[in-house]
Amino acid sequence: MIFHFFKTKKSVDYCSGGIIKYVKFNPTYECLEKAMKEDINSYGKEVKINWIEILSVLAVKYGDEFKKYKESDITDIVKNLNEKKTAEKLAKNKKNYDYYLEAYTAILSGFLGTYKDKNNEEKYGLKVYSPIPNGYYFTHGDDFGNSRTFGFKRPHLGHDLMALTGTPVIAVESGNVEIMGWNRYGGWRIGIRSFDKKRYYYYAHLRKNRPYHVDLKENQPVQAGQVIGYVGRTGYSDKENTNNIDKPHLHIGLQLVFDESQKECDNEIWLNFYEITKLLEKNKVSVIRNSETKEFYLVTNLSQTN
Structure with a gap:
């Protein structure tokens, strides 16, 4: 993980090769929830x-x-889509629409799908999970971009969920564990890459x-909803296994990767996870x-079919 500063305020931004190089994700929780319900209800x-x-x-x-x-506005869009009008035509700006469609697909494509419920019946709906399980309290605020000064001054490129030490941490989405270990900023941390490789979830200060959960292994797959570790306050130290964070919390970050060259560079694409976290609480x-x-x-095993 390389820290960097955003140098542009533009939302629509491509590299010369046509690869998206900058994304802001601004939909509110209310907007996300309404759009999601329309999708699920139309299944x-x-x-x-x-x-x-x-x-x-x-x-x-x-x-x-x-x-x-x-x-x-969503009601009107859905009405037009049901009348067989295309979203592209409704947007009235193909270039910008294509950009947002590609960017938002990279963010949300793993969120909805089919799964088997506890009765082994197939359902369609939200198949990603809150990083904090049922029955465990946490608080959070819109802290993306706030200043951090340990090591050097930089913006906060994640989202902090304030919870008690030892609170179980849940894998938001299924994927492969790319990294486990110590980092002077994040302390004990986990990096999980979605199976389509577009999303990288970063869980820190464990x-x-x-x-870590005893079953978690580097370079092995994990399932959405699986316990992967425990909240703590490690980090901000060159000495491994050091508590140097004032208050226990989970730092969770979501990075987009459109090209492998973006994974570790000076222009990584990290998203504000605040509104998404509110959606995941459902x-x-x-x-x-x-x-x-x-x-x-987990009390019961989860099964995802798509």
């Missing part, structure tokens, strides 16, 4: 609504300023001495503690 119907298309049309309409959001797993091993496990 199995003649016209399948795509929430990513709705959000892309709105981004063009609002000039990426989602403070302009009105629920009636617990001293026992940061889908929390329940966990139970094994008194012998002191590890936490």
